[in-house]
Amino acid sequence: MTNQQEHAKTTALEALPLRANLRGQSPYGAPQLEVEHLLNTNENTHPVPQVVVDAIASAVHEAAVSLNRYPDREFTQLRQRLAAYLGHGLTEENMWAANGSNEVLQQILQAFGGPGRKLLSFPPTYSMYPLLASGTNTEYIAGVRNEDFTLSPESAARQVQETQPNVVFLCSPNNPTGTALGLDVVEAVYEAGQEFNAIVVVDEAYEEFSLNTTKSALTLLDGRERLIVSRTMSKAFALAGARVGYLATSPQVTDALRLVRLPYHLSAITQAAANAALQHVDVLLATVDEIKVQRDRIVEELRQMGLKPAVSDSNFVFFGWFEDAHAVWQGLLERGVLIRDVGIPHHLRVTAGTEEETTAFLVALREVMGA
The missing domain is CATH 3.40.640.10 (Type I PLP-dependent aspartate aminotransferase-like (Major domain))
Incomplete structure (x- = not known):
């Protein structure tokens, strides 16, 4: 959607008798892009058994x-x-x-x-x-x-x-x-x-x-x-x-x-x-331990790269420090890996997926940082 189309859509919405506290609000939504490795919405990336x-x-x-x-x-x-x-x-x-x-x-x-x-x-x-x-x-x-x-x-x-x-x-x-x-x-x-x-x-x-x-x-x-x-x-x-x-x-x-x-x-x-x-x-929870292994692997390898990952109790890892986190996010996307820019300066978030997905993320991140 072009900027002009987006402006027209917003103008049409604002013309409606919206409640005052909803004016100017944006709907929730993570990017839904066609990418090989989707690691941005904290899904369990293992298929249902x-x-x-x-x-x-x-x-x-x-x-x-x-x-x-x-x-x-x-x-x-x-x-x-x-x-x-x-x-x-x-x-x-x-x-x-x-x-x-x-x-x-x-x-x-x-x-x-x-x-x-x-x-x-x-x-x-x-x-x-x-x-x-x-x-x-x-x-x-x-x-x-x-x-x-x-x-x-x-x-x-x-x-x-x-x-x-x-x-x-x-x-x-x-x-x-x-x-x-x-x-x-x-x-x-x-x-x-x-x-x-x-x-x-x-x-x-x-x-x-x-x-x-x-x-x-x-x-x-x-x-x-x-x-x-x-x-x-x-x-x-x-x-x-x-x-x-x-x-x-x-x-x-x-x-x-x-x-x-x-x-x-x-x-x-x-x-x-x-x-x-x-x-x-x-059967459904059998993948939880596998995901935790990949999560801990991400934390360890990010530390080896000189980054600062938070200790994680979840199936994702929050990490920094980047001068331009969005540029890193974009670099990963160009390499087929979609993670989440959560809008917190200098930080990003990645879902712990399968071993293959984790490897793809870590390889891509090293390439981006090297560049």
């Missing part, structure tokens, strides 16, 4: 017979299977699911955010958070991290007390930096919000890739009725195309989400695919 493909195909075929009827509005079997997968004494009453974890987060803001209410998060973090806030007409407050992008319990708690948000989003492992939060940060934020009844969400989209010493916020759920832990089947399960996100929380929070969900929001096809996949958890 054939046994899972067959199980999903069979389940969808069976569900198709009754597509003239609405699906199970409560997606009971799916909630049961998700609870069994997470463990920690959770039951179906603690579980909720939607079309990707973004819709899960949106429903949380529909229930607990909205006009006159505030969402606090701590950038650099997942770029959808302010967009979800805008979409629900919730005021977005950008908290502050340390210069190395870490977040201490004391700083986080102080910012909660100062801003008094209705909802707090904590991303752990954080996107785009890949680092996990200590549970002491989650505990401090929860306690700081106790006085004004704040909902605290820990977005654990990448938790399955965490280091062995990292603990999930699921361990904190007991006795904390305002704490929510969000997950997804897009990353470790290699089911990004299925669009299934879910959360664990107190039963009263799931009841609140029923007030804002659309009728029958999870289709029979989505439920069938997710239920079939959850019967093959071990």
Whole structure:
């Protein structure tokens, strides 16, 4: 699209009676380019195992017979299977699911955010958070991290007390930096919000890739009725195309989400695919260890190149330092490798893919740096 066409499109959009807080906004979206090695959106680049493909195909075929009827509005079997997968004494009453974890987060803001209410998060973090806030007409407050992008319990708690948000989003492992939060940060934020009844969400989209010493916020759920832990089947399960996100929380929070969900929001096809996949958890998660090996390989080789990668609890690596990070991104693209320019000066992010993809990235990066 030319600049003139883009300007005409923007002008036409602005002529509509948009809400004031949506004017000038840009939709979320990573570049979708035809490139040999796509390492920019943190997908699990391993193909879905054939046994899972067959199980999903069979389940969808069976569900198709009754597509003239609405699906199970409560997606009971799916909630049961998700609870069994997470463990920690959770039951179906603690579980909720939607079309990707973004819709899960949106429903949380529909229930607990909205006009006159505030969402606090701590950038650099997942770029959808302010967009979800805008979409629900919730005021977005950008908290502050340390210069190395870490977040201490004391700083986080102080910012909660100062801003008094209705909802707090904590991303752990954080996107785009890949680092996990200590549970002491989650505990401090929860306690700081106790006085004004704040909902605290820990977005654990990448938790399955965490280091062995990292603990999930699921361990904190007991006795904390305002704490929510969000997950997804897009990353470790290699089911990004299925669009299934879910959360664990107190039963009263799931009841609140029923007030804002659309009728029958999870289709029979989505439920069938997710239920079939959850019967093959071990097969689906078999690639996680392989991905962690490539992630750690990336970290080590970047260090050998004199770069500064962050310690990663995820399936991607955030790294710098570059005088012109976008020029490096462009150089990699010209060599058939697409990674993510996350807009943070001097830094880039790369998904840990297969061994072949990782090799292609590292070879290309050495060429770019050599040039």
